[in-house]
Amino acid sequence: MKSTKPTVGFYSITGCAGCLLSFIFNEKEIVQMTKLVTIVSFPFIHESAEIKEVDVAFMEGLVASPEDEEVLKEVRKKAKTLVALGACAHTACIPGYRHFVPKDSYARLMYEKLHKIKTIEPGPIDKYVQVDFTIPGCPPNKREIIKSVVNLCLKKQLKNYTSPVCVECRRNNNRCLLEENRICLGPITRGGCNAICTNSHFECWGCRGPTDDMNLPAFIELLEGKGFTKRDIRERIIAFSGQKNPKVLEVLP
Amino acid sequence: MAVYVLKKGDLEKFLLFLGKQGELIAPVKKDEVRFEPLKDPTDLYLDEQTYIPAKQYFFPQEQVLFTFQDDMIIPVVAPIKKRIFFGLRRCDLAAIQHQDIAFGEHNDPHYKKLRKSTILIGYQCTKKLHHWCFCGSMDLPDFYDLMFFEQEHHYQIDVGSAQGETLLKKSKLCRKTVVRISKEQKIVPDTNLLQRKDLGKHYSSKAWDSLVKKCISCAACTTLCPTCYCHEIKDDVPVSLKEVQRKRTWSSCQLKEFSGVAGNYTFRESRSSRFKHRIFHQLQYFREKHGVDLCVGCGRCIKHCPPRIDFIKVINKL
Ligand code: SF4
Ligand code: SF4
Ligand code: SF4
Ligand code: SF4
Numbered sequence: 001m002k003s004t005k006p007t008v009g010f011y012s013i014t015g016c017a018g019c020l021l022s023f024i025f026n027e028k029e030i031v032q033m034t035k036l037v038t039i040v041s042f043p044f045i046h047e048s049a050e051i052k053e054v055d056v057a058f059m060e061g062l063v064a065s066p067e068d069e070e071v072l073k074e075v076r077k078k079a080k081t082l083v084a085l086g087a088c089a090h091t092a093c094i095p096g097y098r099h100f101v102p103k104d105s106y107a108r109l110m111y112e113k114l115h116k117i118k119t120i121e122p123g124p125i126d127k128y129v130q131v132d133f134t135i136p137g138c139p140p141n142k143r144e145i146i147k148s149v150v151n152l153c154l155k156k157q158l159k160n161y162t163s164p165v166c167v168e169c170r171r172n173n174n175r176c177l178l179e180e181n182r183i184c185l186g187p188i189t190r191g192g193c194n195a196i197c198t199n200s201h202f203e204c205w206g207c208r209g210p211t212d213d214m215n216l217p218a219f220i221e222l223l224e225g226k227g228f229t230k231r232d233i234r235e236r237i238i239a240f241s242g243q244k245n246p247k248v249l250e251v252l253p
Numbered sequence: 254m255a256v257y258v259l260k261k262g263d264l265e266k267f268l269l270f271l272g273k274q275g276e277l278i279a280p281v282k283k284d285e286v287r288f289e290p291l292k293d294p295t296d297l298y299l300d301e302q303t304y305i306p307a308k309q310y311f312f313p314q315e316q317v318l319f320t321f322q323d324d325m326i327i328p329v330v331a332p333i334k335k336r337i338f339f340g341l342r343r344c345d346l347a348a349i350q351h352q353d354i355a356f357g358e359h360n361d362p363h364y365k366k367l368r369k370s371t372i373l374i375g376y377q378c379t380k381k382l383h384h385w386c387f388c389g390s391m392d393l394p395d396f397y398d399l400m401f402f403e404q405e406h407h408y409q410i411d412v413g414s415a416q417g418e419t420l421l422k423k424s425k426l427c428r429k430t431v432v433r434i435s436k437e438q439k440i441v442p443d444t445n446l447l448q449r450k451d452l453g454k455h456y457s458s459k460a461w462d463s464l465v466k467k468c469i470s471c472a473a474c475t476t477l478c479p480t481c482y483c484h485e486i487k488d489d490v491p492v493s494l495k496e497v498q499r500k501r502t503w504s505s506c507q508l509k510e511f512s513g514v515a516g517n518y519t520f521r522e523s524r525s526s527r528f529k530h531r532i533f534h535q536l537q538y539f540r541e542k543h544g545v546d547l548c549v550g551c552g553r554c555i556k557h558c559p560p561r562i563d564f565i566k567v568i569n570k571l
């Protein structure tokens with residue numbers, strides 16, 4: 001008898017594998033999860049890199065090379081639903097930073113010496129294919145990945161957390177780092193991470209991407225009032241999610 | 254009601270006594286001042302307003318309301334311990350009363366459960382604790398079991414309830430006095446900052462725009478507000494698909510998703526409508542409905558607003 005369980009595949013292009021690890025850290029739940037879904041592909045578990053037909057594909061990594069693009073398009077073709085897993089897939093994250101750097105400043109040093117590495121302009125996966133849902137974060141919240149799987153199985157509508165990180169940060173009774181004159185991107189960054197960085201007294205660097213509702217001019221004015229330069233603010237914002245925040249380049253050229 | 258006297262030197266003993274009657278919660282300073290279980294009476298810190306109000310003890314940031322499985326509802330059973338709060342300011346106390354009204358309207362059992370078995374002991378401010386304290390404009394009630402009024406060598410303790418007086422007697426540290434607390438003692442000097450007016454006439458005023466422009470919709474104002482009670486309710490479905498938890502979590506009218514409904518419609522889409530909703534709910538709508546303002550004038554929403562949006566100035570100019 002053919003199983004009616006949905007099939008799920010995990011795939012990886014340029015990235016650090018941290019997103020896949022985040023999933024694996026759900027040790028207990030994964031065993032239970034196999035009752036709900038069949039995992040047909042997972043880089044650490046399955047030796048074969050064959051891309052199979054699946055109901056849901058989770059794609060980790062950004063497109064930074066021609067091979068990435070090929071793999072991504074193949075996965076998209078074979079998946080009914082494509083989920084961008086983690087910040088690289090969502091925003092191009094840190095590896096995408098070179099998008100904001102003049103190419104001749106690095107190409108000569110790195111890629112031309114290593115002839116084998118072919119590179120293209122780095123970009124999030126939705127620059128190349130249609131993405132049905134995004135699990136943001138560097139790394140993504142492990143609970144959020146599991147929840148998405150459960151919701152997909154229950155055929156519930158997937159919904160992203162849209163409120164800024166500050167909401168969870170304040171709920172956790174943290175002292176606000178802006179009051180300490182530190183650049184914290186919490187007010188313009190989508191939450192859902194339970195403010196994991198600011199809970200440890202570390203500024204939010206915006207890895208989950210900008211909120212739709214951000215008031216960027218007001219936020220910049222606020223930071224400038226604290227003595228930060230336009231350059232400080234720009235560099236901070238583009239580090240993790242610049243490609244998802246084109247407004248930054250408009251206001252902070 | 255009756256007034257008792259406690260020598261200043263006996264405060265520590267009194268706190269130790271309270272700690273034996275239940276869990277004692279009072280302001281403690283770490284990186285910020287918060288209401289925390291007071292382990293050592295010397296940790297008590299009364300020089301600043303608490304950064305975080307006491308509301309989380311009655312209306313927690315996240316609360317499991319019940320668990321359900323198939324068609325069965327499994328209530329949350331947790332023993333209710335007696336809690337004694339010390340060092341609540343007049344604004345903090347009034348805020349608890351206002352939340353009682355808000356949650357009382359629907360007879361909320363989850364709030365009620367945490368709210369009962371508590372003793373509220375206040376500490377009257379002799380001077381304003383920060384620049385934006387405006388309790389003096391808000392006509393705050395006497396809402397306490399006991400209220401401490403600091404004098405040079407002793408405290409006058411105003412009794413607000415029978416359970417408060419029983420506690421004082423049991424401590425054997427206080428003596429009764431014929432002195433009464435005057436009206437003046439109950440008002441903090443220089444805190445009448447806000448001119449009260451019928452805001453209903455000014456909803457469309459352009460004056461709000463300059464404030465809205467600076468607002469980053471971070472919801473610090475409502476999260477740190479001791480009276481804000483808005484929340485969302487969501488189900489947490491585990492992978493086992495058994496024992497689903499229905500959870501209530503703090504939310505805020507400053508967030509776009511807060512007024513989102515089915516069909517992708519959002520009632521308060523614009524930042525301006527959200528910003529004004531907070532001010533109007535705090536200083537107009539709640540009074541229209543319940544006869545008392547929701548806001549207690551603690552000023553936290555100005556002091557801790559990152560761009561420090563001062564609505565007092567704007568309202569005074571309307
Ligand atoms: S520390 Fe950062 S995330 Fe937390 S409230 Fe302040 S700005 Fe927001
Ligand atoms: S608002 Fe009034 S009661 Fe509250 S802390 Fe300030 S001075 Fe004290
Ligand atoms: S704290 Fe200030 S900036 Fe943040 S939502 Fe409230 S009014 Fe706006
Ligand atoms: S609205 Fe502001 S001043 Fe009024 S009670 Fe809330 S935090 Fe305090």
Ligand code: SF4
Nearest residue numbers: 481482483506531534
């Ligand atoms: S001000 Fe906003 S968050 Fe606070 S109680 Fe009113 S509607 Fe709720």
